[in-house]
Each structure stands twice: as C-alpha cells, then as structure tokens.
Amino acid sequence: MDTKTIRPDEKALRIVGTRPVRPDGVPKVTGLARYGADFALPGMLWGAILRSPHAHARIRSIDSSKALALLGVKAVITCADFPEQKFEFVGPERVAINFWHTTRNIMAREKALYEGHAVAAVAAINARVADEALRLIDVDYELLPHVIDVDEAMQPDAPLLFEDMITRGVEPAPDRPSNVSKRIEFNIGDLEAGFAAADEIVEMRFKTAPVHQGYIEPHACLARFDADGQGEIWAASQGHFVVRALTARLLGMNIGDLLVHPAEIGGGFGGKTVVYIEPVAAALSRKTGHPVKIVMRREDVFKATGPTSGASMTVKIGVKKDGKLVAADGVFKFQAGAFPGSPVMNATMCGFAPYDIANVRSVGYDVVSNRPKSAAYRAPGSPISAFAVESALDTIAARIGMDPLKFRLLNAAKAGAPTVWGPKHAHDSYADTVQALLDHPAYTAPLGKNQGRGVASGYWFNNGGESSATVHVNEDGTVVVATGSMDIGGSRASMAIMAAETLGVEYEKVRAIVADTGSVGYTHLTAGSRTTFATGIAVVEACNKVILELRARAAMIWSVKIDEVIWEDGWARTAGKKPGTREPLSLKGIAAKRAVTGGPIGAEASVNAGGVAPGFASELCDVEVDPETGSVKVLRFIVAQDVGRAIHRSYVEGQLEGGAVQGIGWALNEEYIYDAAGQLLNAGFLDYRIPVASDLPMIETILVEVPNPNHPFGVKGVGEVNIVPAMAAVANAVNNAIGRRLTELPMSPPKVLAAIDAGSGG
Amino acid sequence: MAKHHVTATLNGNAVEFLCETQQTLLEVLRDELQLTGTKEGCGTGDCGACSVTVGGRLVCSCLVLGVEAQGKAIETIEGMAEGTNLHPLQRKFLEHAALQCGVCTPGILIAARSLLACNPDPTEEEVRYGLAGNLCRCTGYNKIISAVLDAAREMRGV
Numbered sequence: 001m002d003t004k005t006i007r008p009d010e011k012a013l014r015i016v017g018t019r020p021v022r023p024d025g026v027p028k029v030t031g032l033a034r035y036g037a038d039f040a041l042p043g044m045l046w047g048a049i050l051r052s053p054h055a056h057a058r059i060r061s062i063d064s065s066k067a068l069a070l071l072g073v074k075a076v077i078t079c080a081d082f083p084e085q086k087f088e089f090v091g092p093e094r095v096a097i098n099f100w101h102t103t104r105n106i107m108a109r110e111k112a113l114y115e116g117h118a119v120a121a122v123a124a125i126n127a128r129v130a131d132e133a134l135r136l137i138d139v140d141y142e143l144l145p146h147v148i149d150v151d152e153a154m155q156p157d158a159p160l161l162f163e164d165m166i167t168r169g170v171e172p173a174p175d176r177p178s179n180v181s182k183r184i185e186f187n188i189g190d191l192e193a194g195f196a197a198a199d200e201i202v203e204m205r206f207k208t209a210p211v212h213q214g215y216i217e218p219h220a221c222l223a224r225f226d227a228d229g230q231g232e233i234w235a236a237s238q239g240h241f242v243v244r245a246l247t248a249r250l251l252g253m254n255i256g257d258l259l260v261h262p263a264e265i266g267g268g269f270g271g272k273t274v275v276y277i278e279p280v281a282a283a284l285s286r287k288t289g290h291p292v293k294i295v296m297r298r299e300d301v302f303k304a305t306g307p308t309s310g311a312s313m314t315v316k317i318g319v320k321k322d323g324k325l326v327a328a329d330g331v332f333k334f335q336a337g338a339f340p341g342s343p344v345m346n347a348t349m350c351g352f353a354p355y356d357i358a359n360v361r362s363v364g365y366d367v368v369s370n371r372p373k374s375a376a377y378r379a380p381g382s383p384i385s386a387f388a389v390e391s392a393l394d395t396i397a398a399r400i401g402m403d404p405l406k407f408r409l410l411n412a413a414k415a416g417a418p419t420v421w422g423p424k425h426a427h428d429s430y431a432d433t434v435q436a437l438l439d440h441p442a443y444t445a446p447l448g449k450n451q452g453r454g455v456a457s458g459y460w461f462n463n464g465g466e467s468s469a470t471v472h473v474n475e476d477g478t479v480v481v482a483t484g485s486m487d488i489g490g491s492r493a494s495m496a497i498m499a500a501e502t503l504g505v506e507y508e509k510v511r512a513i514v515a516d517t518g519s520v521g522y523t524h525l526t527a528g529s530r531t532t533f534a535t536g537i538a539v540v541e542a543c544n545k546v547i548l549e550l551r552a553r554a555a556m557i558w559s560v561k562i563d564e565v566i567w568e569d570g571w572a573r574t575a576g577k578k579p580g581t582r583e584p585l586s587l588k589g590i591a592a593k594r595a596v597t598g599g600p601i602g603a604e605a606s607v608n609a610g611g612v613a614p615g616f617a618s619e620l621c622d623v624e625v626d627p628e629t630g631s632v633k634v635l636r637f638i639v640a641q642d643v644g645r646a647i648h649r650s651y652v653e654g655q656l657e658g659g660a661v662q663g664i665g666w667a668l669n670e671e672y673i674y675d676a677a678g679q680l681l682n683a684g685f686l687d688y689r690i691p692v693a694s695d696l697p698m699i700e701t702i703l704v705e706v707p708n709p710n711h712p713f714g715v716k717g718v719g720e721v722n723i724v725p726a727m728a729a730v731a732n733a734v735n736n737a738i739g740r741r742l743t744e745l746p747m748s749p750p751k752v753l754a755a756i757d758a759g760s761g762g
Numbered sequence: 763m764a765k766h767h768v769t770a771t772l773n774g775n776a777v778e779f780l781c782e783t784q785q786t787l788l789e790v791l792r793d794e795l796q797l798t799g800t801k802e803g804c805g806t807g808d809c810g811a812c813s814v815t816v817g818g819r820l821v822c823s824c825l826v827l828g829v830e831a832q833g834k835a836i837e838t839i840e841g842m843a844e845g846t847n848l849h850p851l852q853r854k855f856l857e858h859a860a861l862q863c864g865v866c867t868p869g870i871l872i873a874a875r876s877l878l879a880c881n882p883d884p885t886e887e888e889v890r891y892g893l894a895g896n897l898c899r900c901t902g903y904n905k906i907i908s909a910v911l912d913a914a915r916e917m918r919g920v
Contacts, residue, residue: 021856028864029852031799031839035865038798128782214899216803216811217865266801266865267899298804489862489900650859654901658862661902685808685897693903694887694894 015501016713019650022493023511028264036220036236036263037295044222045074045123047284047294048130049277050137051304052112052119055370055678056146056159059112059139062120067136072129075287076137078120079109082283083252093184094345101339103250105373106279112141113161113338114370115679116303118276123284123292146370146678150335151312153179153369161338161368181340182366186348186420194327194359198318201327202396206388208727208745209671210310210335213377214662214690217266218301223281224291230257231282236265238272238486239525244517250279251286258282260517265488269662270376271306273525302683306375307672309334309342313388315351323402325411327359328352332385334366337373342366343381346461349421350724351385353459354408354430354616356417370678376527378659379460379720383666383727387745390456390728395741404455404732405443408618409434429642429706430616433457436640436702437620450625451635452737457618458724462717463528464609468521469538471499471546472602477588479503481542482515484523485535489658489719490651494532495539497647498713502543504570505587521606529717532647533708534609540712545603553597554585611710615721617641619660621729625737630753632668632734634695640702644716649703656722657699663726665691671746770831772797773841781828787821788812790828791838799839799868803897810896813869814838820876839868842875851875851913858909862900870896874910882918886911 027033064076085099103109108119120137124130145159152158158179167174169183195201221235231253237243240260248255265272277294284292296305311334318327330351334342344364352360397407413419414428437443437455447453469483481499485491492512500507523535551565554572558565560582566575571584594601622636639656646652669689673681682688707714727745735741740755765780772795781790788805791797791814800823803811807822814823815837816830842849851874854860861867870893877884877892884892889910890903898906 019859022859025856025861026848026852028861028867029848029855029871030843031797031868033864034798035801037792037802040796128784215863215865216809216897216899217801217863218803264865265863266803267863269899295802298806298809490859648859650905651862654859654862654905657902657904658900659902662899684806685804686806690897690899691902692894692897693890693907696890696903698886698904698907699902 013501015497015507016645016647017649019648020493020497020507022490023496024487024492033264035217035266039222039234039263040293041222041224041291044291044293045125045288046127046130047121047123047281047292048127048134049118049280050120050134051300052108052115052117054112054141054143055115056144057112057141058110058144059108059119060142061140063138064120066138067122067133070129070133070136072125073122073133074290075123075284076120077283077287079107081287082107082250082279098340099249102246105339106250106276114372116300116372117338118280118304121280121284123288147179148369148371148674148678150310150333150367150369153367154333154365161370179368180365181336181368184345184348184364186362188418188420189359191327191329191359191361195318198326199321200396200399201316201318202392202399203314203316204392204395204743206313206315206391206743208311208384208387210307210371211666211670212302212307212688213269213271215267215269215271218296218298219272219277219305220295221278221281222291222293223278223285225282225285227289229253231285232259232261233278233282234261234263235278236263236272238265238268238488238527240486240517241484241522242273242525243275243278246275247279247282251282262486262514262516265486268488269378270380270527273376273527274306276305298685299683302688303680304372306337306373308377308380309336309374309384311335311384313385315388315392317392317396319396319400321400323400323407323410325355325357328357329361330385330389331363334364335371335374336366336368337371338368339373340366340368342374343376346381347385350382350459351389352420354413354457355411356413360420362420378662378723382458382460382724383663386456386458386724387727387731390725391731391741391743394454394732394735405434405438408457409438427613429704430457432704432706433616433618433640433642436704437618437638440638442620442636442638447622450627450737451622452733452735453620453622454729454732454736455618455620456725456728456732457616458721460529460615460721460724462533462612462615463530464534464612465524465530466608467523467535467538468604468606469535469542470520470602470604471539471542472600473546473587473591475591475594477509477586477591479505479510481510481512481539482520483512483535483539484515484520485531486526487514488526489654490648491526491531493651494536494647498536498539499543502540503547503587504568521604529615529719533612533711533715533717534607536715537609537711538605538607541605541607542603545605546601549601549603550587550590553590553593553601556597557585557593558582613644613708613710613716615642615717617721617725619725619729621733623730623733623737625734625752627756630749630756632747632752634664634697634730636697637664638700638702639722640704641718641722642704642706642716643718644708644711645705645714646703647713647715652703652718653701655718656701659720659722660699660726661691661696663723664696664730666745667727667730668746669748766829768829768832770833771835773837783829785828786824787826787828787831788823791823797838797840801865801868803866810873811866811869813872813896815872815876820873839872842871849875850916851910854909854913858905858912860901860905860909866896866898870898870906878914878917882914884914
C-alpha cells in the first residue's frame, strides 16, 4: 500500500474517506464530456489573435484594412475596442489586481511588452481565414531595448517597461522610475541580535526559472452576444463567476448581463484563474453579432499565458550548536512578467513559516520584465522561497552534524509560534508530517552508488472565502447538489460525499453538478485549496437547512412540533417525550408527500468561509545521478501532508501525487529559455519537457489527518502544499548523491554535470 | 480549391467527409464530424491527447492529414465502449480515480488499449514506457499505471 493514515478518525463516518466513482466520470472516459474547445453554435465565427513578435516595442499604428478586405473576415479589433481602465490596485495586497494592467495584458495599448503579447484580433468564417487575416494586419512597431532577467531588470540603467513606475512600499518614495513595482518587508524580533547569538551562519544565493502550469487543455472559449448587450460565454476556467466579473469589467458591461457556463476544465493549476481570450471573443461577438470561438495554440499558451515567476534569492540562516534556529533573513526578487503582480508576498510569508524562529526578516521585490505576465501556479510563490530556505536549512543542518528531519522537528512551529507577518500560528500539525517521514522505513533504507536522499518541508495558507450551494430533494428521494465551483479533479464527488454523509443517504442517491452563473450564488475560484473546504461548508449548510425542512414536513405529517422530530441517518424519528411512537419517515417517504406538505424541498447556502487551516507537507526524495550525463533519476518520492480529513481518499492522494510530480518537473526539467532577442525558444511540449510516466516511480503518499475544527468534516484543503517542498527535496537528494549543492533550477543534466566536474576538479 | 472527398470506416461505421488538403485528421474529427472526444493539447505530436488508431496503428491525429484516412479504419474514444458496456480500461480508470481533469484521458485510454493489444501482460515499467508519449499534468501517473495494470489483469482473465 502506498497510503497510510496516522491519527485515524475517532468519529465513525459512513462515506467520508471512501473512494466512490465520481459522478462525472463516465462522460470523461467516453469522450462525451465537453471541455472549453468542444462547444459550437450555429453561425459561429472563429477568432484569432495577432501577437507581437517582439519582446518590447512601441506600437505606432495598426492598419487592418487589408485584413478586413479579405473575403470571410467579419471584424478586426484592437485595444480601441476595450474601454480604458482606472489605474488602481484593488483587493487584498497578496492578490491585488489593477485593471489598467489587465486590459493592457489582454490587448496591448501603447507598447507590446513581451513576445506573444496580443495586439489585435480577428473574427472570420473559419479558422484558416482568420489565420490568413492575421498575416494581413500591418503593425508599425518601434523596437525598444528589452530585459528578461530579474537581476538585470533591477539595474538602474535597465530598459523600463513603464516609464513612470515608482516602486511602491518604499519610504520616502524613489524619485526615479524603475522596473521594481513593489518592495515588501516583514520583520519579527531583532535580526542583528539573532545572528550575533548564532554559533553557525550560512548565507546562500539561489535562482529559479519561470515554469508554466502546463495544463494539457489550451485556453478555449465561445462567446455569444445579443443586440441588447446581453451575452453568454462557455469557457474552461477555474471560476466562471470570476470570468464573468473580469470580462464584464473589461468590456464595460453590467455583470448581470453576462451568463457564463462552466465548460469542463482540462487542468489549470492556477493558470486559469484569470482571463485572456474571453473578453476578446466577447468583444468580437459584440462587434459582429455572431458567436465567436477562440482556441489558443500551445505555442501561444507558453508565450502569452502565465508561467509562475522565476526568482533570484538570498537566504541567511543562524543556528545554535544544539540545532535551535535563532535568526533568518531572506531577500526574494521575483519576476512578475510584463505587469506587476508576482506572488512574491506569498513567498516572503511562507518561506520560514514552518519554523519557530524568534528573529526573522523577509524582503520581497516584485519586478517587471519583458516576459508574459505571471499567473498563479499551485501555492503561488511558496515553492520558490521554500527551495531557497529548505536548501539552506539542509546545508546548515549538515554543518552542525544534525539529522535534517530531527533538525526540522526541533524547530517546528507549533500553535502559538510567531509568523513573520504577525499573527501566531493556530495549528501545529507540521511536526506530524516530519514525524511521519522519520517513522517511515524508507528514511533509513540503504542507498546505492551515486544515490542520495533529501528531505524538505513546506507551508501554504489554504483559502476559504465565498461559495454557494443549492441542495434539492427530488420527488423520488434522490438529491441534486449544485455548486458554483469548477470541478478540476473530483470535487463533484467530494460534494456528493459530504451531502450524502450529512443527509444520511447513499452516495449514489446524490448527484452533484456545477451550475452556471445564473443558477447558483457567487462562488469564488477553484483555487487556493479552497473548494472542498469553503464550498463544502456551503453544501453542508444547505443540507442542514434541508434537514430542518424535512423535520418540519415530518412534524406536519405526524401533527407534532418540529422539536419532537429528529433527523438520524436519513430518517425522521420522533423524539422528546414520545420517542419512537411513530414509524420513522425516510427522506424518500417525505419527498413523496412534498406537494401536500408545502411544495418542493430545497435550500441554498452562501457562505464566506473563515476558519481555514493551513497546509503543511514534508517530503522525502531518493535520486540516482548518472555521473556520465548528469541526468537525475528520481527513485523514490514520499509526500507526507496534513490533509485535515480526506473526503474522497483517492482524489486527495491524487493531489499529493500530482503536486509532487509537478515539483519534480520544476526541479529537474522545466524552464523558459530565451534568446538574445527576448524570444522564447522552447514554446512547446517537446522542448519544454514536463515529466512523463517513464521518468517517475510510484509517488508514495502519507495522509496525515489532523482534522480542522472549523470544518464540519475537518477539511483543510489539499491541492497545493504538496508542491512546496518538492524542488528542495530533490536538490537536497542531489547534494547528498554528488556532494555538491545546486542552487539554480532546473537541475538539468548540463548543470549537474558541471557541478560534478567542478567537484572532482576542486 | 475543391475539397477532397474521403471515405473511411469510423468506429466500425462507414463514414464520408469533405476536407481541405491541409486539414488534419484531428480537425476533421472535431470540426467536421463533431467527434470532440479526441482532444488537442499541442498540435505538434508531443502530448498524445489526440491519440487515435488508423488501420490499427496508434497515431497522433494532429500529425495525420484527413485525406490520409481514405479507405482506412479509424478508432476514436467514442468507439471504445460497446454501447453502455464500458471497456475494462474505462472502468478501471474510474475505479482507480485515474483521471483528475480528464482532458488527457481519451488519448491515454486509446494508447493503453493499443499497448495491451501488443503486450497483454506488461510490467509496470513497460506501461510507463508504453504511455510515455501521453502527457498528464494532474495525476503524476500513479493511478493511471495502476488502472492499466489492473485492466490488463482483468482482460487476461486472471
């Protein structure tokens, strides 16, 4: 078995924690499920987007007359077809959005800021005519010097993407513009005193490459607009309510005039939390009066949608001889891409979060350069700072001769420990994930020649927030659960499990669906590991409202007060003074009498879920390094993650397995490679190589279940923290195998070989 | 230019379609024949999402022209189940939760069926190499490999 649970449940649950077949499974194995690109409407046009071939260029003019003259071309649009947006950062700082930037990212205005930046779009009778029309659009570019690397972008003489950008978060404000959008700093304790008290100090520099989320389904959508300004969109996204809000804002329309249908989504990992093509298809449809479909090419997905940031980082750590961490200092410089908004704030907060350290400084820089705007990717920011911090911790543990897991256990943050951003930790399950690895026989298993073992840990906030669900009891006693959460990896199954458990009915009697934006209340993104937690709370609340109604109906049938009716295991029973005096009524029995007891039975619950508990994970990796080629083979990989409680065990394991493998790809293979002109050289799956089945062993998962007291079933959110330790775990294993520390990702064969050669030479 | 008239067998049925010279089999399946179960992940033969068989041979349909289907037998995901009887691979994928988003699943099922036709009793390593041309970004492949091995066992009758 590759799964074991520690701390088994005290409370018996019937369905939670089992592995039923997902309700949306059959259409997904027969090819009938409809994803973003699978929709069509009568009279549909095909949209295509013209993209900048240059990394940085002023757009002097766009002449679309030849394209418009081509037979079959119905419209050409540019930035002029989208209203200007106010320059302001809205929302919490960690995820702030500035629509002045967003509208420029979906369609360039003054300048093209990266190769692949959209500059115009056409709608035509078919895809081939649309592509031909793109070649007829004449854009007059004035080429500008560009900058790709984050350290170079921070130099005083670097080419500026925005000539008026003054760094936020610096007092007094700089008097000169730069590519640094923002500086943030967190402090606790006395850093200088902390380092002064340390017996051993390490200071190391790290670099990571931007990597793409690599979802297999390219972005795709279909938009239809009516003459009265109302519209509909079918799109694959991580949140159709967010697609609706962003698209309406970018088109200057009322949210209520836009209906968004959730297509099945072919992977997102954060990359489909924003819009690229939806407003463009909508604008083309609005202009032509026809439905417009846009499907991105893979090359464009790489060039124009968000990878996560590459980074340049320095981490300094001080420790006492006995292993106690006394000071930590991190400086994290993140590529935001062409517009501000890297996940650097998360990185500064999460990097040291697993540890109880009294004196910490964590500094972040959000830096623009001529690359696609970064987008969220699985625990955005945290894996990057974790790579640096966990590599440095491994180094210092070795220096004081301490076992790396016992070192982490000694310094593990428990409830009450400080965080660098202020509040104290409220949960202490991190140590359990470390202990799970310490207890695993793999930790002491012998290693062969050229093999090495590494461990690392990670932290992620997890998220709550706004979610809605409706629960309806059908006339035959079956139940429909509708939520506004996109199902990206089995969430319909989780919702059905939680509803069946709450109502006391069989899993197969509950069908869970994803409702469109007109049919259920606002629900935020399927992102941030929030869906099973927050939407789960909405589902359970709606079920509890339904139970209240079922008790009322039973009370009416029995002519008793509702207080005398209890709901138990799917049955209404009499309680109070006369328990068991009536034959219990099943949900089915009550449903059959719904018409004569008041009509349809159902409820909606909308929540803004608080009480989120963070995710902790610790991982073990064994590698074998080929000394001839520098190739690294992962032999063993174990993820120990606190999942709160697993609702659908298989899909929870699946999150851990998938996150680990994405981290392995990030560690060993994946990177954006640019040439001197700022053009991406590897915009395809052949040269941007994500892990394939033959690269990998079976990923072993340990579900540590320390229930979250703030969720009816103890859910903590499981989707993201598993990727956080992965790159450091691999790097620490490589270090153990070859005796050389690699501080730059990816650890591709040439870099590993160079490290081996440097070692043997020196 | 006039379109080509192509006749072929699709999932056991006679089919005819018109296509342009440069249209790929993938485009024909999805846009002309409305069989959208075959997915486009890259258009360059690197991801395997568009896997189908032509004349019994496993191919990326994005690398085959529609006109090349002339006279051939094409099998797509839509023809894998027999009516409401799922193929053992389809059933095992559901039982093992071998899909998360599911967009790579049609291609992987087609590739796995071809693999088991050549090698009914593969080792784990043989399944890993047999499916190395099919990218999955969600699962880390664990449950896909387990499902294929389990389906192989069932299909061998053990």
